[in-house]
Amino acid sequence: MIRAAVVGASGYTGVELLxxxxRHPEVDIVCLTGDSSAGKRIQDIYPHLQGIYNQPVENTDPDLIAERADFVFIALPSGHTGSIVPNLLKKGLRVIDLGGDLRLPGDMYSKWYKKTPVPEPIQKQAVYGLSEWYRTEIEKAQLIANPGCYPTATLLALLPLVEAGAIEPDSIIVDAKSGVSGAGRAAALGSVFSEVNENFKAYKVNHHQHTPEIEQQLSKAAGKKVVMTFTPHLVPMTRGILATCYARVSAGWTQSRLFDLYHSTYEGKPFVRIRPVGNYPQTKEVTGSNRCDIGLSLDDRTGRLTVLSVIDNLVKGASGQAVQNLNIMAGFEETAGLDEVPLYP
Ligand SMILES: NC(=O)C1=CN([C@@H]2O[C@H](COP(=O)(O)OP(=O)(O)OC[C@H]3O[C@@H](n4cnc5c(N)ncnc54)[C@H](OP(=O)(O)O)[C@@H]3O)[C@@H](O)[C@H]2O)C=CC1
Ligand SMILES: CC(=O)N[C@@H](CCC(=O)OP(=O)(O)O)C(=O)O
Structure with missing residues (x-):
């Protein structure tokens, strides 16, 4: 049995981990921590957990965590990793960080997050946890940078194409939409019902912090620097991300060859489903599950390919992928604790 701590258990990704x-057969939760909710019982913060979890939420004390746990999920706002994680690593714990602190080199992190980066050796030690793509590195890792929600949806859609040279990398445009839980539980004007309901808006246009994270992985796959246009939008729904990705196809790529590429890339990957020709995924079709569903269409008139990718931001976009990474790191069945059928309708 793995003894796991959830740091930031009172937030949305924390409670999704719970x-x-x-239902994970190999994991015991031995410690829950929070900030303003420390001292309360988790069931008093989240009454839907009554009779399921009754632990207290404690202050985030790395020494206390290290005494009880051997595996730690960090589900905190960005900027806190540096004060907690080095201590946990020194004590031999394995750590999965759901925030953005470990995904980018320090200079890029300061530029896009406007926060102080973690010390360079810690950032360098982190393995980027896009489970379907970096399994071998994840298996051996002590520290995982769990991918962002938009990058997960976008990279699962685009990496097969970029790696195979099927698209011109300088032609990529990603137009993505997220449900409001992507912004977390902390009160913020932009998440208030009357601001979000019956509204639809783009935000952080050309400035979203997930832009360099996506570009970094696309560049690695392309073997050269890739930049793209990324526009996120806020949709009046609770969960879900739909990323619509556009790119110009390279010479020689037909629609049927593109479908073959996706099928062979994701063969044997339990959470990625490729939709048949003419069928496009909807966010509701993955809600509550760790799945990423992908649909595509090549427009012969324009020579542009459209790839649609959907995930649940709190599951494959955060806590589900974190559990998938734990499964890979610990040598468990990849689907352990994650065999949910999507919640529909
Ligand atoms: N929401 C999503 O869909 C996704 C989120 N992420 C990332 O995951 C992380 C967590 O996000 P999310 O769960 O949505 O955020 P929430 O705002 O819902 O929760 C944040 C958690 O962090 C705790 N916390 C806040 N400030 C501090 C502090 N100073 N010291 C210690 N603990 C603190 C809060 O404790 P308390 O409530 O007790 O004050 C709470 O438990 C973020 O980095 C986010 O970017 C990544 C992918 C998707
Ligand atoms: C809807 C919404 O506001 N989503 C958040 C997702 C942020 C996130 O998950 O933060 P990391 O940078 O730590 O990955 C946003 O766009 O900023």
Whole structure:
């Protein structure tokens, strides 16, 4: 049995970890921590957990965590990793960080997050946890940078194409939409019902912090620097991301060859489903599950390919992928604790 701590258990991704890990056969939750909610019982913060979890939420004390746990999920706002994670690593714990602190080199992190980066050796030690693509590195890792929600949806859609040279990398445009839980539980004007309901807006246009994270992985796959246009939008729904990706196809790539490429790339990957020709995924079709569904269409008139990718931001976009990474790191069945059928309708 793995003894796991959830740091930031009172937030949305923290409580989603509790939902998923409750049915994990190999994981015991031994410590929950928070900030303003420290001292309360988790069931008093989240009454839907009554009779399921009754632990207290404690202050985030790395020494206390290291005494009880051997595996730690960090589900904190960005900027806190540096004060907690080095201590945990020194004590030999394995750590999965759901925030953005470990995904970018320090200079890029300061530029896009406007926060102080973690010390360079810690950032360099982190393995980027896009489970379907970096399994071998994840297996051996002590520290995982769990990918962002938009990058997960976008990279699962685009990496097969970029790696195979099927598209011109300088032609990529990603137009993505997220549900409001992507912004977390902390009160913010932009998440208030009357601001979000019956509204639809783009935000952080050309300035979203997930832009360099996506470009970094696309560049690695292309073997050269890739930049793209990325526009996120906020949709009045609770969960879900739909990333619509556009690119010009390279010479010689037909629609059927593109479908073959996706099928062979994701063969044997339990959470990625490729939709048949003419069928396009909807966010509701993956809600509550760790799945990423992908649909595509090549427009012969324009020579442009459209790839649609959907995930649940709190599951494959955060806590579900974190559990998938734990499974890979610990040598468990990749689907352990994650075999949910999507919640539909
Ligand atoms: N929401 C999403 O869809 C996704 C989120 N992420 C990332 O995951 C991380 C967590 O996000 P999310 O769960 O949505 O955020 P929430 O705002 O819902 O939760 C944040 C958690 O961090 C705790 N916390 C806040 N400030 C501090 C502090 N100073 N010291 C210690 N603990 C603190 C809060 O404790 P308390 O409530 O007790 O004050 C709470 O438990 C973020 O880095 C986010 O970017 C990544 C992918 C998707
Ligand atoms: C809807 C919404 O506001 N989503 C958040 C997702 C941020 C996130 O997950 O933060 P990391 O940078 O730590 O990955 C945003 O766009 O900023």
């Amino acid at each position: 939902r998923l890990l409750h």
